[in-house]
Amino acid sequence: MKEKNTDNNRRKKIISALGGILALTFYIISCFVVAHNNSVAGSKNKKSPESAAKTITIAHWQLEDGFREGIDYAIKEFEKLKAEQGERVKVIQNAIPSRGYSQWYITQLISGNPADVIELTPSPEIQSRYFMPLSEHIVKPNPFNKGTPCEKIAWKDTFTDGMDGALNPIFAEYFGAGIFRHCQRVYVNLDLLKAATGSEKTPETLEEWIECCKKIEEYGQKINKPLIPIGVRGIGKTTVGMFFSRYFAQTNNHYNDTLSLFGDARIPNLEMFSAFGEGKLDIDRMLAPVEMMHEIGKYFSEGFTTTDSQQTKFLFFTGNVCFFPEGTWDAWSMVNNTPFKVKIIPMPSISPTGKYKNIYSGRIYENAFGVSGKFGITKASRHPELALEFLQFLTSWKINQKTMMEFCKWPAVVINTEYTGFLEAMKPEIGDSKSSLQCPFFFNEKSRMKALESIERIITEQPENAKVTFAKDVVKNVPILKDEFENVSSDYERQLFDMEGNRTTIACNILRSDLSDAARKNQNIRALIAIENTIARELERRRTIAAYNSMDKIKEQLEDYISNNEESVE
């Protein structure tokens, strides 16, 4: 008995000892792995900064198929190129899921130890505080474009939108460069379309689209399956906003020409409100998109206001949705993961000869926007020149095409690219108007959301007179708009106050006697930029106040419209 016990005890002791040894070995391995990772990252390498490779980190939230692989390829090429020039560099890619990105972004910028090249979020203050201004670099050609058609063109102009999308308007400065472009397309389940309409011809105009949708609904009833003609991702109201802005542009873009102040075919956003207040805009025409949404919205999926992209994609993959408007970022996964044929078509626009021919203003010009994936260089970066080179490398003519178009099947941002094969459908539309138009029914996030909510309601509840319903909602939102204008103008006031301090500092700097010529030249340039910034901001501030003052007149005009049109039933 006793022997068995001691045997048992000994066995238990051996097991415990084994466990302890296992744990210890695992811990020692972990220490080595951690140390190895630390040295690879090369941060705070105080001992031998020269021999260690210069390391920079690029961080983003694009987890889509192919993107990270594309960046990996660019990294390899860059490291190879640098090695040939005798420099040892290492680039690390850090992909953060979009869900936690905004918080990760702020924490690492505050920490003073951020990654070097980071994908930017829209907040302008954060951009100007933590990121390097790029204006002096973008007027020179991109050094990595040697040997390409873009060799002598300024870096700024090698982008399809001339880097307009990267402009931080409040600070009149460029803090980032985009590396991919996106536009909206519609993905069509061709098999389903053929079964319902008898042909694979995809609609090109809004009228044709409505016809197709009607046929799909009838077909669904015939085979007793709940078919959804147009699957819409409702969360965030992006799709609804996109539809609306497209139709608004196609009916009202002529204002860019007629109201432009300097003959450059564009009207500043805030001027639209002043023009509206002065009665220069045709309300009925501006409300036309609402009616179009009212019609096409009948065929949106049920409960679309709360569906997210995963759900709609799921319904599409299982063959229950015929048309799926979504960005080109999903193109590859949509076409590859479905058992049926998928065609990508541009969004059907209003036809110049159809029902709306009287208010047709022209197609939109897609190159003017859509550039996203803006990457900036942090001021706290340890190797800013290297980071700048990598950014230029990523946006160079050859590399940008290869990484974006080949690896993740996304449109590239550089000019003079060819869209062949799969990417042909993503060729940007060349329309008549050069820039987007601000819709004067909303301004910032809050009012925009309210306006889109109103459109969603119009779609789901299908009131008799859509235009009047929407006009009533806009009248309700006027206080919100006034609030927003007030906030924005006081923001500008605060910034102007800061700018004054900045200019004073620069002015004092210029007067210093101990400056070198180069430094004084630099200060002069800075002074000019500061003056430009100040003027730009003051102009915006005045425009905002003018917009604020127009709101009452706008309200009057809308109320007039409502009372005039309330009785007439469409």
Add this chain to the structure above:
Amino acid sequence: MATEISVKKLRFYWGIYALVLIPLALVLLFNYYPIFNGFIHIFYQWDGDAVEEFTGLENLKNVLTDIQVWKSFLVVSIFVVSNLFKMIIPITAAVVLHHVINNRANYVYRVMFVIPMVIPSMVGLLLWKYFYEPNQGILNGILRSLGVISDTDTILWLSDKMLTIPSLVFAGFPYVGAFGVLIYLAGLQNIPEEVYEAARVDGASPLRIFFSIELPLIMTQVRINLILMIIQTIQGWQNVYLYVGDSGGPDGVATVPGLLIFREAFRHGLFGYGCAIGFLIFLITLLLTFINNKFVRTEK
């Protein structure tokens, strides 16, 4: 049985203070300094970095008038109450396990209760998140195969305003993952056999035994678990963050105070406001501790 060192003998024993110096230094640096730092920053609009603008009582005023803050405390009290009910199953399971006669089965069961404790809590939470997934999640899958909802329909467990909080409350069923069961079991095992004998002789039913004997005798453990649970629930926000992200669900309906701090500070950049909310949580915890000490007697 500590050796008493009076002030007179201090000069021989002053080196002993070195022992407590290390933990003290750590605690002062990582706990007390942030407490005071945080308290001071209540009075500033702080973006976490260089911009600090003294705004006086504005943050406190905003905290007290912001309906988001009070709603979040409401949500967290819902969680506290539901967690209270969630304690029933572990207690019952411990009692039942205690009464299982077969020794081998008892041992096997005890091992089986340990396993969910060791699974990283992240895995558990993410698996439940998968349960609630609208398209391919298990819950909707079950409902579809039972015919309760059609094939193209989905119930948005975590995205529907009405369903978010109930889903969060229900997640984690049957709640035996934490230490509860084993600790209650240990407490039950301390009940001497004679007490059971006496009760059986008196002809008490099992239910009676439970309520009159077992429950009071494991009350200490229950009480400790209760206090820990309340404190953790009031502070806790990780599971809400995991399920619905830092927006707190549709319209922020499931925001709890901790999540609010995280969101206001690290997403919107209002660090001073975050400190103010933290201070409010501290005051409420203080209040609860005070109530606990005054009205709930603890036996050592």
Add this chain to the structure above:
Amino acid sequence: MKYKTKQKICEFWKHLFLWSVFFFTFMPLYLMLNISLKDNEQFARNPWFPEAPFHWENYVVGWQHIGDKIFNTTFVAFTTVVLSLGIAVLGAFFFARYKMPGSKFLFAVFMVLMMYPGVANMVPVFKLITSLGLYNSHWALILSGVAAGQAMAIYVLRNFIEDIPKDLFDAVEIDGGRVWHQIWHIVIPMSMPIIGTLAILKIIGSWNNFVGPLLYIRDANRQMLSVALLYMDGEYTKQWGELMAGYTIASLPLIVLFLFCMRLFVKGLTAGAVKG
């Protein structure tokens, strides 16, 4: 006879109850294992039952995602535990063995912390970590973890050490052993069970810690397991099989650790529970 059958029926219900509890507790784990061997198509068709062919390569991909995070987490967890308990033992010894002037005040300093809600410190501690230059370093997690556990550990350890007979200490002291010998040769061996329990609790706590790594670690290759799992869940196109394989791999280390230490842990828990 009647009593025996009545007993048997009672037993049956008890077993049934416990098995139903286990069913619901283990169902998610079963599904996790099941799905980890499927690809997306098999999963969409039939997530419930195992189906050949089994896709073992999911585990390879899962390991690629979180493999080195396990080493990171192990390093941080073990270092935290060793440092935390080592330092706490010193503090507990101070309070248990000697009653120095000012002891009461110092002890209150620690005890007050036990009731302070940690979440209120989220913001200032983050600022402290960045000011100390510890951002993106594992030491941020280790040091904050060590500091956080001190109050509780010192309290529990002090209770335990107080129960050690004073004569043992005096014996060592007479033999010429100073404080260090007393600790090393008496305190640690005798409080092994409670130290073991505290260690395991701390390891589990550090393993599950998720807010710290989320805020303090920037680089993906230094990240901890908990946040890595969250990131895996945030992938754009969800590969369910690989996701579940990742979860399984993440659960294994602690289970293995536990198999070896289970007896120690349960014994320590019981002892701790009795002490209240």
